[in-house]
Amino acid sequence: MTGLEQAAEIAGGTFTMGSDRHYPEEAPTHRVRVDGFRIQRSAVTNAEFAAFVTATGYLTVAERPLDPADFPGAPAENLVAGSMVFTPTPGPVDLRHLSQWWMWVPGASWRHPLGPGSDLTELADHPVVHIAYEDAAAYANWCGAALPTEAQWEYAARGGLAGAAFTWGDAARPDGRLMANTWDGPDFPWRSTGESGWLRTAPVGSFPANGYGLHDMAGNVWEWTQDWWTSRHPEDAAKPCCVPVNPRGGEISDSFDPRQPQFAIPRKVIKGGSHLCADSYCLRYRPAARRPQPVDTGMSHIGFRCVWPATDEPEEPS
Template structure:
C-alpha cells in the first residue's frame, strides 16, 4: 500500500531547462526547445469542491500597484521553442502589484473568507481506488535537494510529496511562516491564486501582460529582463540557485529558498522579482503552439491546454522562474521564457501577483 501511495503522490517533474538533449544524446545549451523548470503536474489529486467559484465580498489586500502604460513589444524568445516565433503584441494599460503576494496578504484573505487551499483539502477516496481512506492525507510537493544525483533527468531525487505541506507550512509541517510575513506565499494551486485575486477585486495577469511588464521596454535580445548581467557592482540582481544543482546551494545571493519581497532592485517600471524568487501563475492556458496563431492585440491565451509532454493534464502558464533556477539546469527564468504548471499541483516555489484593469 505504501508503494502505491508513493506512486500516486510523487510529483512527476521532468525538467531539463538548462540544457536540451539532441538525437545523439549530447547536450547543447540554450537550444530552442526542451522542457520548463516549472513543476510538471500529477493526475488531479483533488475533487474540485467549487471553492474557486464562491463569490466573496470584495476585500482589500493593501498592495501597492504600479501603473503599466499600454504599448507594443516583441513577445517571445529565440532560445525556447515554445516561445517562438517572436511576434508583435499590443497590450492596454493596466495596474500590477509591485511585488508577489505575501504570506501576510494571503492570511488576510483567508481570515476574511475562510478559504481552504487545495493543498489543505481532504483527498477523495474515489480518486484513488484501492487505497485506504485513512492514508489519503493532504499535502504538497517540497524541494528537498539531493547531494547524490546521478541523472538530472530524474527530478524525483529532489522533490518529495510531504504530508502537511501547505501555504502555512511551505516546507512541511515542521516549517512555519512565522516571521515570514513579507515573503511570497507559496504552495498554491491555480484556483487558490485566482480566488485571492477575485476577493481583492483584481485578476491574474495574462501571459502577454506579464511579459510586457517584465521587459519594461528592454530589447528582446537581452538575456535577462534587465540586461545581460546577473550581478551589478558585485551584488546579485535576482534570487536564483547558485552552486551545483540540486545538492549544493552556495547561497551567494543570501537566500536558500524564497527571499523577502523587494530584496532586489526593481525593474524600470518599478516591479520587483519579475525574475527568480517564485514562479508566478498567469491566467492563460498553456499550449506549446500558441505563439504561432494568437491575436496580437491583448491576447488572452488559448481556449484549452495542451502539453505534448503530459497531454492528459490541464496546465496554466507560469512566469519568471524561481529560487531553484540556474544555468546548469533551469534557464526558464530568462527573458521571454515560459513556464507551465498543472493547475492542482502546488509547490513551494510557485506564487503569484495580481493585476487590475484601468476601468476598475
C-alpha cells in the first residue's frame, strides 16, 4: 500500500495561514487559497517505507558514508554514516542548548532508530524516522505522489477549524484529554510522566483524528514539506482578489542558516511538532508552527506524509 488507498480528499478553499500569537516565524497571519488535493491520513510508517526499499533498493542519506568535502575540518573518524537521536538527560538542563539532548549516533537510521543494536521490532506501524528530505521525496516519487507544500499541510492540519490554535480547537487539553503524542509533564528533556504511554513515537492513528480524518497532524513526528525555509510569512494581501493561490515558500538562497555559513546547507520547512514538544519548552504541536530543517539531516523525530492531486469532484466554495 502506498497511502493513496487511504488518502483523504481535501476540498480547496481559502484560509488564514500562520499565527500572530505564538512564535515570530509564524507571523504575520495572511490569507491564502489552495486547490483541492488528497493527503495521507497518517504519516508514512516503517512498514510502508520498508516496502519502498525492498522494491527499489533505496539507501537513505543516513545510511550513506559522509563526504569529507561537505564537512571541512571535521575529524575523519567522525565522518561515518549515522543520524541524530534524542537522548534524555540525567536531570534538568539549560534549554537553550539543544546539543544536550541530541546525539549524533553512528549507525542510526530508519532501520536502527536508536543506533546499532536497535531494530524495528514492534515498530512496523510507527512513523518512519531518520528521513532526510531527499529520502522523503524519493518515496513520494515512487508512489506517484509529492510532499505537501507548507500551505497544503497547514490547511489540511486545521481540519476546517478557522484560526484555532490546535488541530482540534483552542484548548490544549479539552476536558483534560491528551490529544496528541507530545512530551508529558514539565520536565523536558529528562523526565516524562508517561501519561501518553510513549516516550518516543506512537503507532500512527493512536490519537484522535482532526476534522478531515487526519491523524497526528500534531505531535508524534515533525513532517517534511516542499517549501524552502523563510524566517517570516509574507504580508497579507491588501485585497481579497489578490489572495495568493497555491503559494510556495521562499528561495533556496534565503533558506541557509546565517549562524553556520561554513556548512551552507539549505533548509526546508517542517510542520506539526513531535513527541518532544513540551508546553514548557516548545509549544509547536499546532498547525501554524513551523521549523527549519537542513535537507541533509534526518532525526529520530522527523517523518513525512504524501499528497496527490484531487479527484475531479467539485470544490467547496471559498
